[in-house]
Amino acid sequence: MSFAHLLEVDDIHTHLAVKDGTVRAVDGVSFTIDAGETLGIVGESGSGKSMTALSIMRLLPRSGSIVEGKVTFKGRVLTDLSEDEMEAMRGTEIAMIFQDPMTSLNPVYRIGWQVGEPLRIHRHVDTRKSIVAAVDLLRKAGIPDAPRRVGQFPHMFSGGMRQRAMIAMGLSTSPSLLIADEPTTALDVTIQAQILDLLRTLNRDYGTATILITHNLGVVAGMCDRVIVMYAGRVVEQGRTEDVFARPEHPYTWSLLRSIPRLDADEHEPLKPIDGSPPDMVRLPAGCKFTPRCPFAIGRCAKEEPELLAVRNQLSRCWVTQGGVTLDGAGVG
Amino acid sequence: MTAYVLRRLLLMLPVAFLVTVGVFMLIHLSPGDPALIILGEDRSPQAIAQIHQELGLDKPLYVQYGIWLGHIVHGDWGRSITTHQPVAVAITERLPATIELGLTALLWSLLVAIPLGTIAAVRRGSVADSVATGITVAGVSIPNFFIGIVLIFVLSVTLRLFPFGGYVPFLTDPLESLRHVALPAIALGTAGAAINMRFTRSSMIEVLNHDYIRTARAKGASWRRVVFVHALKNALIPVVTIVGLQIGGIIEGAVVTETVFTWPGVGRLAVESIFNRDYTVVQGIVLLAAFSYMVANLLVDLAYAWLDPRISYA
Numbered sequence: 210m211s212f213a214h215l216l217e218v219d220d221i222h223t224h225l226a227v228k229d230g231t232v233r234a235v236d237g238v239s240f241t242i243d244a245g246e247t248l249g250i251v252g253e254s255g256s257g258k259s260m261t262a263l264s265i266m267r268l269l270p271r272s273g274s275i276v277e278g279k280v281t282f283k284g285r286v287l288t289d290l291s292e293d294e295m296e297a298m299r300g301t302e303i304a305m306i307f308q309d310p311m312t313s314l315n316p317v318y319r320i321g322w323q324v325g326e327p328l329r330i331h332r333h334v335d336t337r338k339s340i341v342a343a344v345d346l347l348r349k350a351g352i353p354d355a356p357r358r359v360g361q362f363p364h365m366f367s368g369g370m371r372q373r374a375m376i377a378m379g380l381s382t383s384p385s386l387l388i389a390d391e392p393t394t395a396l397d398v399t400i401q402a403q404i405l406d407l408l409r410t411l412n413r414d415y416g417t418a419t420i421l422i423t424h425n426l427g428v429v430a431g432m433c434d435r436v437i438v439m440y441a442g443r444v445v446e447q448g449r450t451e452d453v454f455a456r457p458e459h460p461y462t463w464s465l466l467r468s469i470p471r472l473d474a475d476e477h478e479p480l481k482p483i484d485g486s487p488p489d490m491v492r493l494p495a496g497c498k499f500t501p502r503c504p505f506a507i508g509r510c511a512k513e514e515p516e517l518l519a520v521r522n523q524l525s526r527c528w529v530t531q532g533g534v535t536l537d538g539a540g541v542g
Numbered sequence: 543m544t545a546y547v548l549r550r551l552l553l554m555l556p557v558a559f560l561v562t563v564g565v566f567m568l569i570h571l572s573p574g575d576p577a578l579i580i581l582g583e584d585r586s587p588q589a590i591a592q593i594h595q596e597l598g599l600d601k602p603l604y605v606q607y608g609i610w611l612g613h614i615v616h617g618d619w620g621r622s623i624t625t626h627q628p629v630a631v632a633i634t635e636r637l638p639a640t641i642e643l644g645l646t647a648l649l650w651s652l653l654v655a656i657p658l659g660t661i662a663a664v665r666r667g668s669v670a671d672s673v674a675t676g677i678t679v680a681g682v683s684i685p686n687f688f689i690g691i692v693l694i695f696v697l698s699v700t701l702r703l704f705p706f707g708g709y710v711p712f713l714t715d716p717l718e719s720l721r722h723v724a725l726p727a728i729a730l731g732t733a734g735a736a737i738n739m740r741f742t743r744s745s746m747i748e749v750l751n752h753d754y755i756r757t758a759r760a761k762g763a764s765w766r767r768v769v770f771v772h773a774l775k776n777a778l779i780p781v782v783t784i785v786g787l788q789i790g791g792i793i794e795g796a797v798v799t800e801t802v803f804t805w806p807g808v809g810r811l812a813v814e815s816i817f818n819r820d821y822t823v824v825q826g827i828v829l830l831a832a833f834s835y836m837v838a839n840l841l842v843d844l845a846y847a848w849l850d851p852r853i854s855y856a
Contacts, residue, residue: 268759293764300762307760312753316852317775327761362851378761 212284214241215418216265216386221278221288223257223264230491234260234273236442244385245416249433249450251423251465253487257442258422262388265420266305267295283385300327304379308391310371314363320347321359324378331382342381350377351407369400376407380417387411388420393428405432426469430454438462441488441498448523456536458525460503463536497528505529505536550843554836561832562614566607568828569821576623579819614829620822622815629826633808639709640807643800644792646723647731652785654735656778659742663777664769666747674739681736686795690729690802697725707804726803730795734788741784746777779849786842790835793827 223235235257242248250258263269265280267287280287282302287295299305304327307313314323324346325339334342340359347355350373363371372392379387389408393401409432412419421432429436429450436453438446438461446459457463464483485502488494494501500510509528517526530536577593578585594600598609613620619629662674698706704725712719749755750773758772788795796809804810808827815823847853 266760268756296762296764298762299760305760307753307757309753313757315754315758315772315776317850318772326758326763330762330767364852375757378757 212281214281215244215246215283216242216420217281218261218265219279219281221261221264221280222276223260223269223273224276225260225270226272227491232490233442233493234490235264237278238439238442238444239278240437240444240447242386242418242420244418245412246435247412247419247421247433249421249423249429249436250439251426251429251436252439253424255487255490256439258439259390260442261439262305262390262420262422265388266299266303268299268305297331300384301331301382302384303386303388304382304384305388305390306372306375306379306392309395310368310375311395313375314366314371316363318362319359320361320363320366320374323363324359324374324381327378327381343377346377346381347374349380349411350374351403352377367400368396369403372396372400372404373407376404376411380411380415383415384417386418386420388422390422391424392421394423394425401428408432426454426465438465441490441493443498443526444517444524445499445526446523447517452522456521458520458523458530458536459499459527460505460529460536461499464502464504497526505534546847547840547844550840554840557836558833561836562611562829563607565825565828565832566610569825570603570606572821574819576819576821580623619826619829622823623820624815624818625820629822632811632823633826633830636806636808636811638711639805640793640796640800640809642709642712642719642723643726643730643796643805643807644789646720646727647734647795648785648788648792649731650727651731651735651738651788654731655738656742656774656781659739660746660769660774660777662739662743663746663750664765666743671743674743678736678739681732681739684732685798686729686733687798687802689732690726690799693725693729694803709806726799726805729802730799737784738781738788741781742777745780746773749773749777752776775849779846782842782845782849786838786845787835789841790831790838793831793834 218238218240220237220239221235222233222237225232225234238257238261240248250261252258260269260273263273264275265287267275267290269275275288278288282298285298287298290298314320321340321343322336324343325334325336328334328339328342329336343359344355347358352358352370352373358366358370363374366374376392387408392408393404396404405428408419408421411417419432421428423429433450435448436450437444438453438459440461446453446457446462448458453462454466457466461483464481467481468483470480483502484504488498488501494511496509496511496514497503497506498514500506503510505527507529513528515526515528515531517524518531520527520530525531575590576597577590577599580593581589591600598606601609610620617630619633621628622632625632658674658677662671665671694706697703705722706725708722710719710722746769750769755768755772758768763772793808793812796805796807797812798809799805800807800809801813808830812824812827814820815827
């Protein structure tokens with residue numbers, strides 16, 4: 210079977226019902242990812258990056274629903290599948306790992322039992338064989354002494370080891386796509402590097418396409434072929450990682466890059482945080498949602514919302530750069 | 543594991559000591575003189591003094607306690623003042639009936655509580671949840687003797703589906719035994735069922751919000767598997783606590799139910815003995831009730847360690 214892309218997200222809109230209204234958590238997001246590729250999704254908390262991932266998996270909270278758009282995976286429209294058909298996709302074709310490994314494993318079952326579970330659910334392997342397979346998976350995920358570790362419970366594992374176990378579990382059925390939602394955020398810096406290394410190795414050795422959701426631009430720079438920057442449920446910039454980092458074409462990306470502490474910067478130069486705070490998702494402003502915090506805003510920005518259009522090598526949702534203006538001091542901090 | 547159980551048993555000793563002191567004091571501080579009951583009409587001071595001497599009631603309290611404790615430890619729980627039957631025998635004769643009633647009631651409460659609580663949690667806010675909540679409020683509010691009377695009137699007297707009263711030992715005729723125990727067990731277990739259902743529901747709601755439930759969904763586990771395999775074992779941990787207390791409370795709970803259903807158990811023996819001021823028997827039953835709480839507590843702790851690997855035996 211041939212298909213244009215491994216995964217195609219086409220104009221999805223995901224709404225969450227909250228006390229004082231509806232949050233348009235994902236508002237017209239489109240992107241594609243090809244086999245073996247690594248795509249980064251960056252944004253602040255509440256920008257809709259996790260909701261985009263949960264929409265692909267169709268694992269939204271009770272209050273959420275996809276109201277528009279479609280997700281196509283290997284030519285199959287996931288948004289049209291029945292719940293049973295979707296269950297057959299989760300954990301086989303598409304695996305997902307989560308932010309907090311401390312709470313993402315079931316405390317009352319042994320690691321081996323949990324890591325081997327996708328094989329029992331999808332491949333109808335018996336418990337004993339699934340645990341034998343789990344030993345091998347844990348070993349591949351870099352867990353030493355795997356034969357003993359499979360018999361242990363999650364509370365006997367450190368955070369980094371638990372995340373390795375989560376990754377081993379995700380890879381048990383050799384999925385084509387792995388969605389990693391902030392996989393290193395809850396871990397120590399040294400452990401973060403090890404986990405990212407592991408993800409990179411697995412991506413290279415098994416050709417598993419990876420969507421890496423993070424708020425850490427450094428992680429994106431080191432891992433991803435392409436990057437999507439999200440703000441207020443929208444994609445504001447999209448392109449090859451090197452292009453976006455070298456010369457961002459959206460003021461939000463520009464501000465994010467300037468707010469990272471740099472080792473080579475003059476020590477007296479203060480960090481430049483982004484002014485203001487993320488928007489109230491229930492009462493979004495008209496026009497471009499970043500206008501209130503944007504140092505480049507022009508009159509048109511507060512009135513009309515720009516489209517996501519090609520600017521130089523990437524796509525940007527900004528009147529200023531679409532008008533041909535270069536963002537001052539871009540990328541060099 | 544064995545070491546843990548032994549250690550727990552050792553730790554029970556001081557508690558057991560305090561329980562015996564408490565039981566001993568309670569009876570001796572309560573008004574009424576057993577000598578008067580034994581003597582009936584002939585109440586000469588000499589006769590009373592003689593009885594007191596025979597029963598050891600003329601000795602100082604701590605000596606009486608020491609003698610009594612020595613007997614208790616050796617399995618001699620004294621003789622009934624009214625029937626002269628050994629107390630240990632009187633209680634053991636009645637115990638199987640109470641255990642059968644208590645366990646059936648507990649089983650009934652769990653069979654109702656766990657499925658209903660789970661359904662209410664999974665479909666919270668639905669009609670099923672509201673119905674389950676309604677049943678719960680009714681179950682807790684209606685006293686068990688009233689439930690018993692209604693059950694007898696409707697199912698036994700009017701519809702003749704169940705026999706009224708009478709006890710058939712389980713080992714003699716299991717089926718007939720269950721027919722006899724059904725109504726008293728329902729009457730006794732309904733309040734517990736309501737409480738256990740509330741616990742299961744709230745615990746299940748909390749567990750279903752945990753991240754590991756989302757992990758299980760992301761693996762492709764069906765809702766059924768998520769609820770019954772991933773969530774239930776976690777959700778039952780707090781329920782075990784309350785069930786443990788209910789096991790401990792079987793004897794006291796049975797007092798009213800056994801009276802309503804003329805069930806020949808320890809509960810009714812307690813009522814009869816209290817009315818007869820048969821203080822040796824009352825003492826024995828109170829002691830048994832206290833010990834059953836202690837054993838239930840031990841069982842709860844063992845069940846915890848089995849359900850939740852984070853609790854170590856060490």
